[in-house]
Amino acid sequence: MIFKNISKSKLTLAFISIVITFFVWQQGLRDSLNRPSVSFDISQKEQEITELSVQSIPVNLKKFFIINDPVDQINKSLSEVSFEQLTERNKIIRIITSESNDSIIYKNISKDFENKNFKFLIDEIEKKSIKNTYNPNYEKFDLFKGDRFLYHLLSKKFDFDDSSLITKSFSSKMFFKLLAIRLIPLLTILIGSILALKILWNTISLKKYGWKEIKSLDLELIDMVLLIAGGFVVLGEVVSPLFSISLVELFSKNISNELSQSLKIFFGYLFMAIPPLGIVYYQIKSLNGEFTFKKDYLHFNFLPIKYAIIQGIKGWLTIVPFVLLISLIMNSLIDNQNGSNPLLEIVLNNNNYLSFILLFITTTLLAPLFEEIIFRGILLPTLSRDFGVILGIIVSAFIFALAHLSLGEMPPLFILGIGLAITRIASGSLFSSIIMHSLWNGLTFLNLFLLRI
DSSP states (O other), X not given: OTTTTSOHHHHHHHHHHHHHHHHHHHHHHHHHTTSOOHHHHHHHHHHHHHHHTGGGSOXXXXXXXXXXXXXXXXXXXXHTSOGGGSXXXXXXXXXXXXXXXXXXXXXXXXXXXXXXXXXXXXHHHHHHHHOTTOOOOGGGGGGGTTSHHHHHHHHHHHTOOOTTTSOHHHHHHHHHHHHHHHHHHHHHHHHHHHHHHHHHHHHHHHTSOOOOOOOOOSOOHHHHHIIIIIIIIIIIIIIHHHHHHHHHHHHOTTSOHHHHHHHHHHHHHHHHHHHHXXXXXXXXXXXXXXXXXXXXXXXXXXXXXXXXXXXXXHHHHHHHHHHHHHHHHHHHHSTTOXXXXXXXXXXXXXXXXXXXXXXXXXXXXXXXXXXXXIIIIIIHHHHHHHHOHHHHHHHHHHHHHHHTOOGGGHHHHHHHHHHHHHHHHHHSOHHHHHHHHHHHHHHHHHHHHHTOO
16 A cells, blocks of 8 residues: 555645645636736737837838737727726726717716726816817826826827827837837747757657656655645645735835735745745655755756756747747637736736836746745656656646646646756756746746836
């Protein structure tokens, strides 16, 4: 029997952890269906940047960057969503960009807005719809200068000059952002596809994978259950947030909501990592009688540093085309996928630079280090030892995808997990998969950063 030498207390703890994990994960996956897809916001932000960069796009390049009118595209996208489900800003944008001048559509709408500036705007738009020659006091629109795209739409609606805000230099800045948003993914996909084909050719021609031996700690599957279910989920995802959220709320009464939100995420991740890493520490210590940082228990294999970094970069470039392909397939099969990671929306709409730095550290440093230690440092080697490398890669990738509690993102996360596992085994270095994971998160973070206006 698998559990013949395991104490009853250990089995009991494992069983309770699995039961709690089942309920936590199934509830988390169900909740993810109620979260909107951030892809809608990303697409709209890109169209807004396109509109604001129009005057700076060279004439001979416009056909490549502007296929359809950006404002019409935004209106079309917003029209496909129930008006009640839109944010107040998007309701305003939809009303401004609507071709209808029927004053009836504005009746009783303003009372549903909490933002008093938007209420004022609804009244002005209604007056314009009733009398097309109506000329408001344009200085009142200065209230919206902080939202350049909205201000630009108002200038088109009420026919006033916005060049003091949408300057040539600002428009050029938007064009360079648009270039980066469009070209960086394309270059990454192109280079990654070439690398993937090269690796596939070498594998077929040499008839071998070229993977290095993967060594695991002398842990049992029951230890994996206690680590993932007990440490990662029960203590990390259920218990730890009670302390981290309380701590931040205690010291964040006089700071902005954006910074408070970022602090909760930052400290939430730190607190979540402590229990499972504590379990890893205890497991290694129980096996070796001591824990010494000088010993490379998890085979980080930092040296040679250049090799480890290059392998991480190659792994990242190679997996990008496959993850994006799966994402495109999912988008084509399922309209309006829900379940995006809420962190993506927070980054996309964040305008506080200190808050942004905290989110950057969390996503590109803390998350890759912590998750790689758990999933590729401990889980993958143990599963590979007991069930073979292929099954070890697949199962560890599935648990990795499942742990992110996002039903809509599970397929691409599963492919990413496979890529991270292969990089870990092919390079023989956990540090390489950490680099790869950090680059993946970093590319996502960069894209969201560029989309901020």
